[in-house]
Amino acid sequence: MAIMTALVLTLPAVSTTTAAQAQTQVTPDASSNAVITWDVHAQTAIYEVGRQSPTTATRSFAIVQGAVYDAVNAIAGTPYEPYLVAPRARRGDSTPAAVATAAYRVLLWLFPKQADSLRAQYRESLDAIPDGRAKRGGIAVGEATAEAMIDARRDDGAFSDAKWPVGTAPGQWRPTPPDHLQVGAWFATLKPFVVRDPGDYRSPGPPALAGRAYARALNEVKALGSATSTVRTPEQTEAATWWDDPRLVEWAIIRQLARTHRLSTLETARMFAMVDIAAADSLIACYKEKKRWRFWRPVTAIPLADEDGNPATDGDPSWAPLRITAPSAEYPSGHACFTTAVTTGLRTFFGRDDLSFSASSADSxxxxxxxxxxxxxxxxxxxxxxxxxxxxxxxxxxxxxGAAVARDVLDQAFGPRDS
Structure with a gap:
């Protein structure tokens, strides 16, 4: 109990004001640079309209930001290693036109049914740019980087009919309530963005079912993670809900850091690409491990704990978690892989850990x-x-x-060209 109290005392400050601004609808900030504006448009297409899962959205954001980064980097004279291409560009080419074109073209490829709304956003961006050679040049650069990205991702394995291995023995994953879905396993075989083979990254595996470590972990989540827990504090309940919002708070945090640190368009494009592509490859490796270990979730294990062969665990058929369990195998945690990759990318970009930021959640x-x-x-x-x-x-x-994969991605990509 002392440990739990200590955790509560070290939590961040929380504003309990209702978050109407908490991204129930996202709108671009008029003071934002073009990269931020089109990242907001990307979130609208990917989640607000497309309703992609957080995992699927990771691929989409990486595709958008990779193309945008290459376009901005090219117009800046390619000071950093391009992700895919460095099309011919002039210093005077319009960066906003290049950003809008790169993002629009890949989003249109990803979401053809959203053509009307995407076209309207694109037209609004271009209408704000004076006609002329600079605008035409920027459009051409954006077209080139979008084409390269689409070609690279056209047959990347997304949305295949891959399935999670299902078992009935203790410890083996099976679909979870409430909907008992069999989705998302394709991410385990998705083509990586940077690393050679996501299968090179391995985890030690879950503890043995009959051991003390497993019993300790199960009993902890049984007590603290129950929908009706009497030991979880209100602060912990709020934090659990905030972090579990499917409109990921990480999306807003990344944009806020770009604004508060007054990043240039090039800096913003590079930071977004570093974070989003590192996160995508980390999740691919994570899902490979999920499929390899195919370990059962707490929502399955706790009701069946009398069958796990461990005398220190007791089954509770009525147990339910505070939040809905994602339709993927338990181990390792995808959210942990993702958020670790995001924080690793941010720490690498800024060269420091002590960054101040905030975000709102509509769920909490x-x-x-x-x-x-x-x-x-x-x-x-x-x-x-x-x-x-x-x-x-x-x-x-x-x-x-997540940290291991993200470090390797950032070691291999997005560095200065003269390094």
Missing amino acids: GTTRHYNSLSKALAELLEARVWAGVHYRFASIDGERL
């Missing part, structure tokens, strides 16, 4: 504030237990995996 109705990347990540790892959707070991090992 609150805004949370942080003064370091590591503190935010530490809370996310706890929050997955408080939400009842992961064991602690799944989050810890997800953090290690």
Whole structure:
């Protein structure tokens, strides 16, 4: 109980004002640079309209931001290694036109049914740019980087009919309530964006069912993660809900950091690409491990704990988690892999951990504030237990995996050309 109290005391400050501004509808900030504006348009297409899952959205954001980065980098004279291409460009070419064109073209490819709304956003962006050679040049650069990205991702394995291995033995994953879905396994075989083979990254695996470590982890999430928990504090409940919002708070955090640090268009494009592509490859590696270990979720394991062969666990057929369990295997935690990759990318870009930021969640109705990347990540790892959707070991090992992949991505891509 002392440990739990200590965790509560170290949580960030929280504003409990209702978050109408919490991205129920996202709109571009008029003061934003073009990269931020089109990142907001991307979120609208990807989530607000397209309703892609957080995992699927990771691929989409990486595709958009990779194309945008190459366009901005080319017009700036290619000071950084291009992700895919560095099309011929002049210094005077319009960067806003290039950003809008690159983002629009790949979003149209991803979401052809949203053609009308995307075309309207694109027209609005171009109408704000004076006609002439600079505008035409920027459009041509954006067209070239979008074409390269579409060609690279056209047959990347997305949305295949891959299935999660289902078992009936203790410890084996099976579809989870309430909908018992069999979706998302294709991410495990998705073509990576940077790393050679996501299968090179391995996790140690879940603890043995009959051991003390497993019993300790199961009993922790059973007590803290229950929908009716009497030991989870209101603060922990709020944090668990905030981090579990499918409109990921990480999206808003990245944009806020770009604004508050007054990043240039080139800096913003590079930072977004670093973070989004590192996150995508980390999740691909994470999903490969999920498929390899195919370990059962707490929502399955706790009701069946009498059958796991561990005398220190007891089944509770009525147990349910605070938050709905995602339709993927338990180990390692995808959210831990993702958020670790995001924080690794931000730490690498800014060269520091002590960044201040905040974001709002419509699900929790609150805004949370942080003064370091590591503190935010530490809370996310706890929050997955408080939400009842992961064991602690799944989050810890997800953090290690996500960090390893993200570091390799950032070692191989987006660096200065003269390095």
